């Protein structure tokens with residue numbers, strides 16, 4: 001038999017394959033709460049504008065509340081023959097209240113309905129990402145505050161570059177996740193316009209009040225163009241774009257944790273709670289959570305790419321292609337939230353191996369730049385000449401298998417006569433980091449100031 005909702009012109013029902021490719025209820029049932037909220041707002045507006053009687057609107061309202069509790073209690077029977085969440089809810093409403101159920105769809109279409117439901121769902125995810133990021137930033141701030149003056153090597157090309165502080169490294173991620181936070185907030189502001197009332201594509205001849213439904217659903221205003229309102233999936237793409245960048249940041253940090261927790265580095269100890277063992281090698285403690293977080297970016301970026309490609313080239317207004325939007329976004333959102341929570345747990349639990357960090361900070365000629373800077377300041381060499389002299393000293397130390405502070409004053413003077421004993425003061429790592437007081441630099445005082453600034457921001 002043909003579909004009750006649209007089968008008037010149909011003599012036969014769909015082929016089983018047609019039903020299989022067409023039905024979205026298997027996944028869009030996740031938007032049940034949003035669908036019911038949208039229908040309640042629509043029915044209340046239809047009554048307020050005199051399009052529906054108050055008693056019909058009341059019956060609809062009660063029916064919808066019953067359906068919501070049936071769904072929440074797991075008692076609702078979803079049907080693939082009814083295609084999607086919208087028609088599943090409406091069909092059940094008909095069972096419950098009879099004729100008034102058929103009046104709910106006045107001045108509305110599934111096209112504005114699905115756009116509204118999906119926006120409400122994505123908006124919740126923007127809020128969840130916001131909270132998840134705030135929790136992660138707080139965990140990073142605790143690490144940064146505790147280790148504002150713990151020295152460690154800073155790297156470029158993953159080769160020792162200059163000493164930095166643990167706090168400074170943590171705060172670098174705070175900046176990245178802070179920008180992610182602002183991207184989600186920015187997307188939320190832009191997306192918060194209500195599609196409901198755009199109807200199928202052209203608006204409606206019923207005297208609806210779009211401001212009323214927009215306000216009831218927490219939108220800032222109704223979307224201004226009905227064609228755009230039902231065709232727009234930018235909001236989902238912006239969510240996934242911001243999610244992709246955030247996942248990329250998580251992935252970089254996860255990679256560092258994988259490296260740092262290795263026996264070769266021993267910069268951090270991850271907690272048992274966020275590690276796993278090996279079924280064959282008894283000594284193993286693997287950073288699986290970090291590895292999985294590192295991998296999530298592939299999946300989230302893939303979802304973003306998939307929806308971009310679904311949307312490109314679609315003529316206005318609604319096309320069924322757009323039903324392919326939801327699974328990508330659901331998957332990206334689920335995995336982003338999981339990755340954020342796992343990273344927050346790992347960061348909260350991990351222990352910096354302070355002594356190993358300090359030992360590594362001083363090796364690899366990490367204070368060579370400090371030496372060159374001293375040559376600029378004291379004998380007043382041009383920086384390029386100072387760089388050359390320092391390079392010669394590094395080569396000398398390397399040949400002798402020692403570090404820069406292990407060279408004698410005589411050896412140094414054989415390279416440049418004006419070097420004095422004072423030079424040894426700048427070769428220590430603590431001195432090195434303390435001296436980097438430029439704004440945004442690694443000096444502990446700078447790091448502490450940034451921690452305070454972020455605490456203020458998160459208040």
Ligand code: ARG
Nearest residue numbers: 024084110111114318322323
């Ligand atoms: N299940 C559909 C979707 O997710 C709802 C909109 C259907 N609209 C239509 N004209 N067939 O996009």
